[in-house]
Amino acid sequence: MGIQITSGYTPFTTETVVQFLEYHKLLDRTAPVHVKEIGDGNLNYVFHVQHKKTGQSWIVKQALPYAKVVGESWPLTLDRSRIESEALKQAHALVPDFSPIVYLHDSEKAATVMEDLSTYTILRKGLIEGRIYPELARNVGTYLAHTLFFTSDYGLGSANKKELAKRFSNPDLCGITESLVFSDPFYNAESNAFTEELRADVESLWEDDDFLTEVASLKHSFLTKGEALIHGDLHTGSLFVTESSTKIIDPEFAFYGPAGFDIGAFIANIALSILSQEAHRSEEEKEGYLAYLFGVTTEVWNVFESTFRSLWADHLSEDNRYSRGYLDALLQSIFVDSIGFSGCKIIRRTIGLAHVEEIETITDPKVKLAVEKKALTLGKKLILDRKNITSIEQYIKAIKEVI
Amino acid sequence: MGIQITSGYTPFTTETVVQFLEYHKLLDRTAPVHVKEIGDGNLNYVFHVQHKKTGQSWIVKQALPYAKVVGESWPLTLDRSRIESEALKQAHALVPDFSPIVYLHDSEKAATVMEDLSTYTILRKGLIEGRIYPELARNVGTYLAHTLFFTSDYGLGSANKKELAKRFSNPDLCGITESLVFSDPFYNAESNAFTEELRADVESLWEDDDFLTEVASLKHSFLTKGEALIHGDLHTGSLFVTESSTKIIDPEFAFYGPAGFDIGAFIANIALSILSQEAHRSEEEKEGYLAYLFGVTTEVWNVFESTFRSLWADHLSEDNRYSRGYLDALLQSIFVDSIGFSGCKIIRRTIGLAHVEEIETITDPKVKLAVEKKALTLGKKLILDRKNITSIEQYIKAIKEVI
16 A cells, blocks of 8 residues: 555645655655754745665655745745746756756655755855855856746747746735735835834835836836746845856746846845945955955856857857847846846835845844945935946946945 | 538638538538638638528638638648637637637638628728728727736736747747738848839838847747737728627737837738828818828827726726836837837838738839838838827827828
8 A cells, every 4th residue: 555645735734744754755754854944934844864874865845835935925826836836847948957856756745855955154144244145146147047047038939938828827926026026115115124223214215206217117027027938036145156066956936037137136235235334344355255256146147148148149049130239228128127126126225125134133123223224325316316327337336336 | 310511621612611510510500501612712711601591601711721812822731710719719708899709619621710801891901992980990909908908917917928829839820920011021031022123212222221120020020029918910901890790800920029029011001001091082071081080090099098997997807006207118118019029010011921902002202102102111110219209199190291
């Protein structure tokens, strides 16, 4: 008689997750294992399962049917588990070095078994500790170029792209981004969270009609611009790193969206790290680490751009009938979008629902407030001036002007 | 024993189309009928079936599994028949006055039974005859505002829109537009058709890199900008008219695309009619009819804009958190797209695969050539200058400058 597991969806326990691996023949029935739930439990369970004798290990990530946010429960489709596993497989096919292996996905259990990366560090933690990852920017730039080019009309062909876009229709998770990144921070929404001392700055954003029009235009792009299969949540908590390796995880927000959204999310989170240096490092350490973080920003764009150009040259899905100037124009439009989305992300992480650890952990309230004010100034400037910020050097300059 | 019809897809004959209506209980088995195939047979069969005694009549439109173009056969999905019938139902739900009734769709036969509009005239024919349709512009503007608003994120909500977009994924027919509107006319493609006397003008377009970059940006919008469920082929051959009524037909190209594409297609075809007046009317008749056609152009935009504004005010799918300036910015962006797409359509109809009857029927080759040159000049100007053409009056002015 085979392994029995309860049919239908039920959240795993440390016992039933082992039965699940046995059922799928990844484990022998009698194998001795270590099991630990290591997720934060807000959206998903994450189990680490290791065979005691062979040392072989797996991560089992299971979607929960709700999101716990500010103590409340927000129902959330289990289909995001399918989307995440398919997005991981898609990325692994394009950039195997930067994406964990998916061993299997079980849609009934909304669970994915994948490569154990527990020897890696979450990038955000590593940056807080002041660590240097020499390969990071090159890896992320390469990941972005390959995933964005090969899922675009240019890399995949328009008919194949339309088929892929249907499989990655992701209304629930897109809805979260629409609210938390593009709407709530820009009016007096309940979900916002900021200190009273910041209120005057926040209200001046809410009263600036031209600024809010630009935010709405960026939201429009997020709603309508299906350029590539994007990760959809590429902050520094979605990267696992070692000194020599980078893995991009957690693409449950994946959908066909604007190519600049992933780039903007990554450089925005680096910018937030830059702004928080003030509070976390001595003057001497700070200079060197800022130079590293600015270097990451510059390099990630430059590697993205040069790699995208060479993929275009070699792998365009049709005969290249495009003008000599078109690739420049396309990259410029992706760049401008990236700058604008970076601004939205910076503001969202400062006054919206979910803040970032590097700012939240600043213990001196005056220093924290100063950092948050700088973040709002920077975010607003990036959104309003994005069409005039035409190079990564000018983006760096815009950051340097506020710090 | 019930009516038997062959299972699986087979093209109808005048006999089997009657059996089909009997099978679906629209006709009694013994009813005496008139049947006539009235389509042009390039893409579809169109049968007119009328009950001899009651006078009741139906149109049965059946998709053929290929397109006959320039004598060649181009395989084409039968799924376009489902898309067309669903798009007609969708439009009928939103603007019943401007859309034929769909009685049924049979996906196996790729056939749709719909309201008989054979008392109507194809708008293009009516315009060639110099007829005035006093309600036309108001009807088309209203149709555009309702269909584009209520299928957008703003009218439908982003989650419902994403569901609808999946049902209208239409890669085959979009592929035709990508080639025939945005690619082939802009290089030396085999599908192009133009007189040798036009070659110098055409080649100067093909050699203008800045111009080709703008065309590629418009193609990018067509490929990626999913703003609304658009008709996708709204030329003057897709409208049935009487003096007092307008029906929009043939939405087999429907998909989620840029809102400006339908507006651009309509005003481009009116512009082609304007350019051809030279050849078809006496000087005296011409002035009056030009005034009518310019009036249609102005009114269709103005009615679209004012109706869209009032739908926005009353039917926004969420609390209106938008800035005061955003609706202006959105309409401006739809306008700029419309002007650019109008330019592409004008050029496509002049040097691409399918020309328009009002120009093709010009008998004097010199007059025809002059009209075609004006069309190329106008199309190029609209594409290059679209961001500076900020009102419908300026669009009219751009046309007046070439005629």
